[in-house]
Amino acid sequence: MRIKYAALAAYRGTPYxxxxxxxxxxTVQQLLEExxxxxxxxxxxxxxxxRTDSGVHSVGQVASFEMDREWEPERLALAANFHLPPDVxxxxxxxxxxxFDARRSALWREYRYFVxxxxxxxxxxSGFVWHRRRRWDAEKARLACRALEGSHDFRAFCKTGECPxxxxxxxxxxxxxxxxxxxLIVARAPSFLMNMVRxxxxxxxxxxxxxxxxxxxxxxxxxxxxxxxxVTAPPYGLFFWRAAYGENFFESS
Numbered sequence: 001m002r003i004k005y006a007a008l009a010a011y012r013g014t015p016y017x018x019x020x021x022x023x024x025x026x027t028v029q030q031l032l033e034e035x036x037x038x039x040x041x042x043x044x045x046x047x048x049x050x051r052t053d054s055g056v057h058s059v060g061q062v063a064s065f066e067m068d069r070e071w072e073p074e075r076l077a078l079a080a081n082f083h084l085p086p087d088v089x090x091x092x093x094x095x096x097x098x099x100f101d102a103r104r105s106a107l108w109r110e111y112r113y114f115v116x117x118x119x120x121x122x123x124x125x126s127g128f129v130w131h132r133r134r135r136w137d138a139e140k141a142r143l144a145c146r147a148l149e150g151s152h153d154f155r156a157f158c159k160t161g162e163c164p165x166x167x168x169x170x171x172x173x174x175x176x177x178x179x180x181x182x183x184l185i186v187a188r189a190p191s192f193l194m195n196m197v198r199x200x201x202x203x204x205x206x207x208x209x210x211x212x213x214x215x216x217x218x219x220x221x222x223x224x225x226x227x228x229x230x231v232t233a234p235p236y237g238l239f240f241w242r243a244a245y246g247e248n249f250f251e252s253s
Contacts, residue, residue: 144203
């Protein structure tokens, strides 16, 4: 009998070619499937709540998978971690209903992007923040985030050549938070386009630094092409933060 589980996965994305398994590259999905496969006589296939690009980190990726026997959730996580590199960890595990799917069952996903301002960046933060020496205007950054909320055509916020025919997405929440020299962008939506959050941050950067007016950003949301948009912020400042479901399976695990 196969039993369904979900696990909360955290990883440092720098050494890996993103989440999704692909030939000729090491990915987080591959590492997790291999680790769990060592605990099962049959190969284990996992489904993630969302994809992360090469170099993107996670503190709250959710993965669902089946095992050939029943495990105590904490023991399952510990056993899998024994076979994982130190920069990939299953933080929690829980038994879930058979119809649970980490991707299809998610109500929304949340990403967070960190930007460090100032002439010098702490070496401990290197690889986890985008270092932009020039500080942002906090009010302009907040207005830019507010403009992005709601349903818009985000074609200008999608990687060239990877944009689907329907590029309309609904952002439930976009917030700017300032903590000293650290800027944080929080983006929450049921789904995102490829590179969407990183391009959003690149566009917020242009408005917050005074290079473009807010009206320019608002114009992009009417279905402008990618070439009209700003730079794609680097991957290492981005974290997959969490995914929400109708029930918190990890609460009692």
